Amino acid sequence: MSDNIAELSVKVNVVDIAETIRGLKAIQREAKKATQALRDLEAAQNERGLTYEQRLEAAGxxxxxxxxxxxxxxxxxxxxxxxxxxxxxxxxxxxxxx
Structure with missing residues (x-):
């Protein structure tokens, strides 16, 4: 067998990673807000007692x-x-x- 040892050198820009993580967290926050808004809308529509078909008709x-x-x-x-x-x-x- 060969006694050659492979060497790998990696240079990571920590600033880019931190900015990427911040951006992903911002997207996640907005997605959670949108999901909550959708839940609130569905709850409000269900409180009125309308079926899905009735909501489609009401929306034109x-x-x-x-x-x-x-x-x-x-x-x-x-x-x-x-x-x-x-x-x-x-x-x-x-x-x-x-």
């Missing part, structure tokens, strides 16, 4: 069910585009039997 959302086409862009991304943008979402109404 376009109904994409059987009303969409997929557009492929030159960069490889795809978009879902409504065929009729005036077709709005209507929540299905379930009648309560008495």
């Amino acid at each position: 959302s376009i109904d994409l069910r059987d009303n969409h086409r997929i557009v492929t862009h030159a960069n490889g991304f795809q978009s879902i585009v409504p065929i009729d943008p005036t077709k709005l979402f209507k929540a299905t109404r379930k009648e309560v039997s008495e």
Whole structure:
């Protein structure tokens, strides 16, 4: 066997690492704030007793069910585009039997 010992020298710029960690922590803080805001929004909507479909209708959302086409862009991304943008979402109404 060979008695050669490999040597590895690494130079690390501590300032760059510290700045990177600070940046990642800032992103994490913003993600936590956004997650909490989403939870608060969902809780507020649920308090009003609206279903998901009712919230879509109330927001005036376009109904994409059987009303969409997929557009492929030159960069490889795809978009879902409504065929009729005036077709709005209507929540299905379930009648309560008495």
